[in-house]
Amino acid sequence: MPRALVLGSPIGHSLSPVLHRAAYASLGLTDWAYAAHDVDEAAFPAFVAGLGPQVRGLSLTMPLKEIAFTVADPVSDRARGAGAINTFVRTESGWSGDNTDIAGIVAALRGADLEVGPAPVGLVLGAGATARSALVALRELGSREITACARHTDRAWDSLEELAESLDVQLTVRPLIEWFDVSADLAVSTLPGAGGLAAAESLARSGSRLAGVRLLDVAYADWPTPLASAAAVAGAQVVSGLHMLVHQAVEQVEQMTGHRPDWRTLLAAGEDELARRVRALGQD
The missing domain is CATH 3.40.50.720 (NAD(P)-binding Rossmann-like Domain)
Incomplete structure (x- = not known):
């Protein structure tokens, strides 16, 4: 089963799993899975090195956008220019790094x-x-x-x-x-x-x-x-x-799966999840 992950620390608040899973569902990619893992800078290189071939892509959030340069090869021009990587895509030789935040x-x-x-x-x-x-x-x-x-x-x-x-x-x-x-x-x-x-x-x-x-x-x-x-x-x-998060996720999904989702599908999923979180806080 092909998989993608979002890494960062802390990571519990991330909307990426909601957005990427909504994209997979809308594209009919029922065999794809997406999960979040709490990984800090010290653990990042070893964690990435230990990933199996079923992991096709990584979304990177803070504090990993700079240490990612120590692992990525090649690195896109826009990521190198910005000095930040938020996307890894598996290649035959390792991981390519890009910046879809832009x-x-x-x-x-x-x-x-x-x-x-x-x-x-x-x-x-x-x-x-x-x-x-x-x-x-x-x-x-x-x-x-x-x-x-x-x-x-x-x-x-x-x-x-x-x-x-x-x-x-x-x-x-x-x-x-x-x-x-x-x-x-x-x-x-x-x-x-x-x-x-x-x-x-x-x-x-x-x-x-x-x-x-x-x-x-x-x-x-x-x-x-x-x-x-x-x-x-x-x-x-x-x-x-x-809106920024949704559009950068659209770019990530396309790079990782080869299929481009409709950004409006991801936006609706994100809005629903944020509303759910507000309701949950109100019940505490």
Whole structure:
């Protein structure tokens, strides 16, 4: 039986099993199975080495997106550029590494009704691995000017400057508390809970307007997040991270199985599962 896995630590919250299993069912891939395993950085190389040939693909989440480079060969250009791998596909000689987060961000931001000029100004909140993927995605959408806002601006420069130069992007770095002052068309927040809350609170205090901004918050649990709510009140068009997760999963399923599912099937499955989790919390 062909199998695929999602690895990370912690992994219990992952929606990937729900999305991939929905894809298999819709495609008639009844012989495929998908499971989650809690694997940290220290255990990752040995865990992957011990997988049998029935495992055809791996979805990688935090904290494995960088250590994956020590195992993957070959590595796609987009994964190497972003400095992050979230997809392994078995080859005759080992594992190929790719980054489908980039395609997920592009599709989520583009949606069905994206109306911006040929060179939209980009904004990224955060400076980690997902922020690098966001930088690549914004460049694919035509951005030549991108501002990164982070709590630690020196770390942001270290993480993003070389990548921006390779993409021919004019990068500006500003403190996170100034993010709402950036005149942007497309924005991606990669901030975890505390960072997202800080960004939301600073926006609310400022009274700034975000009309004309399309903001993707890569978070999807407890939606809407404080940042998503504050941005919507300020006039932004807000997109849930579930859309990014769905579109990157579509890419993964196609690479692993050779069949491309309808993203709307995965979105419906993800929405149902999130609603189920909310109901379960309410019963506790």
